[in-house]
Amino acid sequence: MVDDGNEAGTEVAELAAAVRRLVDLMLRVEENDPSLIDVISELDAMSAELESAQGAVDPFENARAGKWFFPRHDPVSGVENALAPPIEMEFDEDGAARASATFGLPYQGPKGFVHGGISAMVLDHVLSVADVSPDQPLVTAELSFRYESPLPLFERAEVTAHRVSVDGRKVRVAGDIRVNDRIAVSAEGLFIAKRLDPMSATTTEGASR
Amino acid sequence: MIEISSLIALNSGVMAGDRSHPTEMSPADIATNAVRRLAEAVVRTASHPRAADMAERVNILADELDSRAPSPAERVETMWDPAGGVPKHSPVAGIRNAVAQPLVLRYVPDGGVEGRLNFGVLHQGPPGCLHGGVAALVLDVALASANARAGFPGVTASMKIRYLQPTPLYRELTVVAAHIDRDGRKVRAWAEIRLDGEVCVRAEGLFVTAREGIASGR
Numbered sequence: 001m002v003d004d005g006n007e008a009g010t011e012v013a014e015l016a017a018a019v020r021r022l023v024d025l026m027l028r029v030e031e032n033d034p035s036l037i038d039v040i041s042e043l044d045a046m047s048a049e050l051e052s053a054q055g056a057v058d059p060f061e062n063a064r065a066g067k068w069f070f071p072r073h074d075p076v077s078g079v080e081n082a083l084a085p086p087i088e089m090e091f092d093e094d095g096a097a098r099a100s101a102t103f104g105l106p107y108q109g110p111k112g113f114v115h116g117g118i119s120a121m122v123l124d125h126v127l128s129v130a131d132v133s134p135d136q137p138l139v140t141a142e143l144s145f146r147y148e149s150p151l152p153l154f155e156r157a158e159v160t161a162h163r164v165s166v167d168g169r170k171v172r173v174a175g176d177i178r179v180n181d182r183i184a185v186s187a188e189g190l191f192i193a194k195r196l197d198p199m200s201a202t203t204t205e206g207a208s209r
Numbered sequence: 210m211i212e213i214s215s216l217i218a219l220n221s222g223v224m225a226g227d228r229s230h231p232t233e234m235s236p237a238d239i240a241t242n243a244v245r246r247l248a249e250a251v252v253r254t255a256s257h258p259r260a261a262d263m264a265e266r267v268n269i270l271a272d273e274l275d276s277r278a279p280s281p282a283e284r285v286e287t288m289w290d291p292a293g294g295v296p297k298h299s300p301v302a303g304i305r306n307a308v309a310q311p312l313v314l315r316y317v318p319d320g321g322v323e324g325r326l327n328f329g330v331l332h333q334g335p336p337g338c339l340h341g342g343v344a345a346l347v348l349d350v351a352l353a354s355a356n357a358r359a360g361f362p363g364v365t366a367s368m369k370i371r372y373l374q375p376t377p378l379y380r381e382l383t384v385v386a387a388h389i390d391r392d393g394r395k396v397r398a399w400a401e402i403r404l405d406g407e408v409c410v411r412a413e414g415l416f417v418t419a420r421e422g423i424a425s426g427r
Contacts, residue, residue, distance in 0.1 A: 010256075011260035011261040011264065012251060012254055012255070012260050014260070014261065014264040015251050015254075015260045015261075015263050015264040015267065016248070016251050016252070017264070018263075018264045018265075018267035018268045018271060019247050019267060021267070021268070021275075022244045022267065022270070022271055022274075023244055023248070023306075023307040023308065025275060025278060026237060026240060026241040026244055026307060027284065027288065027298050027305060028274075028275075028278040028279055028280075028284045029237050029240075029274055029277075029278050030237070030277070030278070031235045031237045032235055032236055032237070033236065033237065033274075033277070034236070035274070036236040036239075036240045037236060039240055039243070039270055040236070040239055040240050040243045042266070042270065043240070043243040043246070043247050043267075043270075044243055044246065046247055046250070046263050046266075046267075047243070047246045047249075047250040049257075049259065049263075050253075050257060051250050053254070053257055054250075054253050054254065073252045073330065073333065074333065074334060074340060075333070075340050075342070075343055076340070076342055078252070080251060080252055080254075081248070081252050081331060082244075082247075082248035082252070083248055083308045083331050083332075104281055105281050105284060105285070105288075105298065106306050106307070107308070108285070108300070110364065111289055112285050115299075115300050115301075115346070115349075116364070116368075117301065117345060117348075117349030117350055118300060120342065120345035120346060120368065121340070121342030121343060121345055121346045123342075124340075124341045124342035124345050125340070125342050128341070139335075140372045141371070141372055142369070142371050142372070143341075143345065143369070143370045143372075144368065144369040144370070145345075145365075145368045145369075146367045147365050147366055147367065147368075153281075153285065
């Protein structure tokens with residue numbers, strides 16, 4: 001079992017959850033709602049206050065802040081990222097990854113259904129953390145997706161991924177997204193285990209997490 | 210099951226042509242940019258003495274907006290422009306969707322589509338790099354757009370993605386895509402995310418057109 005470092009309920013995560021509500025609301029509010037003018041100035045004031053407490057943009061800051069492998073900031077499971085659904089991750093005893101999420105309006109593709117690219121994004125994420133240990137991060141080399149049935153919005157989707165085979169540093173992982181036990185999208189991935197290297201947590205090696 | 214009208218709107222809307230004269234932004238569009246900015250400020254915050262107060266205030270603002278807004282299920286029915294206009298709600302191209310770093314794909318003379326993107330920490334996977342899943346999301350849309358541009362809008366049947374080198378954040382990236390061929394209702398396209406002309410991520414997609422969708426073209 002892996003400590004994912006996500007102690008839910010911190011203040012920054014609560015703030016991100018509140019902002020996540022606004023992401024959804026922007027897709028529902030009346031386009032010219034006059035109250036939005038005050039909302040804009042309040043949000044900008046908060047942004048300015050948070051930004052003034054930060055230094056210059058440092059793309060590596062989250063990596064330096066702690067374990068990047070199960071970050072709180074990623075766009076899929078990150079509780080501090082208001083753009084993430086976020087999916088909730090768990091790991092079985094055998095290391096298989098399980099996640100669930102309910103996708104709302106921001107993730108819509110065809111009318112009433114989850115965007116195919118969002119399904120791919122979520123599967124990429126869950127496949128890449130299946131069967132990993134923090135001292136052996138995997139780098140995505142290749143992913144393939146098959147779209148088998150539409151994935152409806154507003155219904156609980158279950159995502160699973162498990163390791164299929166290991167051949168040297170090549171690791172094959174398979175997984176799928178289902179709603180009510182029906183497969184919507186299935187995926188297979190080829191990952192390369194990074195060489196064990198004390199600097200590995202702070203390098204930029206790898207094209208995916 | 211999937212309405213072809215919404216599909217065409219989705220796939221054609223990202224190709225709004227030359228947007229050198231952007232349309233005027235509505236209060237909701239401007240508010241969405243404010244939400245994007247706040248989301249980035251929050252994700253970059255490790256801790257802040259006023260974070261809990263801000264969360265409470267944002268929840269009050271959200272409650273007020275929610276009390277006047279249609280439910281998500283109701284909104285699904287009304288958010289699609291029957292004229293097939295630019296989908297402001299797309300998670301890749303939509304200016305009203307804070308999830309999107311709005312992508313504008315333009316026609317290029319040789320038949321494909323092309324756009325520019327620059328991602329920040331909200332879309333980070335490995336340290337300093339674009340999340341591989343976000344790359345997949347963008348490439349899916351680029352593939353669909355290339356097929357739509359060729360006259361064959363469709364839904365994704367399968368997609369294969371190769372990650373060739375890390376895609377950095379805070380750099381200008383190019384997204385390029387083109388239709389390959391068609392066999393009945395099956396249409397294929399390729400798409401790439403490039404940095405300074407070098408391919409970072411490459412995708413190939415097999416799409417299926419709706420039976421009645423072929424004639425309507427783009």
